[in-house]
Amino acid sequence: MENSLPDNFSSPATTDNITSGSTGKAQIKIALAIGNSRLHWGLFVGKTLEKTWDTEHLNADAVSWSSEKQKAEYLVQTVMRSIEEISAQNLLCLPATPAFSSPHTLSLVPLPLVLASVVPQQTAIWQSYPDVGIITLDQLPIGGLYPTLGIDRALAVLGAGNQFGWPVLLIDAGTALTFTGADVNRYLVGGAILPGLGLQLSSLGKKTAALPLISLPQNLPHRWAKDTAGAIKSGVVYATVAGVRDFIEDWRCLFPDSKIAVTGGDRTMLLKYLTAAFPDTAAGLIDAPEAIFWGISLLTVDC
Numbered sequence: 001m002e003n004s005l006p007d008n009f010s011s012p013a014t015t016d017n018i019t020s021g022s023t024g025k026a027q028i029k030i031a032l033a034i035g036n037s038r039l040h041w042g043l044f045v046g047k048t049l050e051k052t053w054d055t056e057h058l059n060a061d062a063v064s065w066s067s068e069k070q071k072a073e074y075l076v077q078t079v080m081r082s083i084e085e086i087s088a089q090n091l092l093c094l095p096a097t098p099a100f101s102s103p104h105t106l107s108l109v110p111l112p113l114v115l116a117s118v119v120p121q122q123t124a125i126w127q128s129y130p131d132v133g134i135i136t137l138d139q140l141p142i143g144g145l146y147p148t149l150g151i152d153r154a155l156a157v158l159g160a161g162n163q164f165g166w167p168v169l170l171i172d173a174g175t176a177l178t179f180t181g182a183d184v185n186r187y188l189v190g191g192a193i194l195p196g197l198g199l200q201l202s203s204l205g206k207k208t209a210a211l212p213l214i215s216l217p218q219n220l221p222h223r224w225a226k227d228t229a230g231a232i233k234s235g236v237v238y239a240t241v242a243g244v245r246d247f248i249e250d251w252r253c254l255f256p257d258s259k260i261a262v263t264g265g266d267r268t269m270l271l272k273y274l275t276a277a278f279p280d281t282a283a284g285l286i287d288a289p290e291a292i293f294w295g296i297s298l299l300t301v302d303c
Helices: 068-086 118-128 151-162 197-207 228-254 265-277 293-296
Strands: 028-034 039-044 048-054 113-117 131-135 169-171 175-182 186-197 257-264
Touching: 028 118, 028 151, 039 068, 039 293, 048 068, 048 169, 048 293, 068 118, 068 197, 113 118, 113 151, 113 293, 151 169, 151 175, 151 257, 151 293, 169 228, 169 265, 175 228, 197 228, 228 257, 257 265, 257 293, 265 293
Parallel strands: 028 113, 113 131, 169 257
Antiparallel strands: 028 039, 039 048, 169 175, 175 186
């Protein structure tokens, strides 16, 4: 069942079941941010965000036939399996007990899961997790939020603002490329949304008869291309970079002392393109891959 976000984002006493390999006995919490393309995981040990990683969306068909108990068991196993796979460096020492290994037995104390999602179908799956708190906009300490604002944008700008100071502009280079700005009073100034770099390339490859499906170039492409693939790369990259530059420069006119942070799966490529094409604009931009998890951590007094 869906629960409200725990006030302190803390686990029940789990020291008999789970211990941290690096910090001794400590509370362990999982944050799950569901994006348009992937699941983004954050592992908190005590007050520290120890590790982040990504996995694919769950297949709704895998749990559609299940009872609520079976769904809960499946989701707990999914969380534990994901942690175990990413813990190659002995970050966690998980006990070999039936609670963690049996496909038919729930852990006595499932790790608390804090969920932020922009994909309703995925949200519906995770509502069956036995200890889940779903983050909603009304829980965020930012003024001026509108009802349809993506929770991912709101959390990321909250995290960046707290980490780097207000005002702040957060650019999220994910499936969608978004701009979200807030002023010194933590009040939403506004933002914009356009298709991300990968989505633009994918759309041209899938929605046209003659254009190929190509991947992002590793470096800034030649502007005046002499082949179709090169022309697609040039058009998508240069038009996107020019648009990003325009938003950045306008924001800097409004808030000259503002920090500007970049997050999202395509942020590294976007920063590379910006640096090559407009080095003055790129100067001072902050790489902030964990911005959304910084935001999630601020919704608790314990993390």
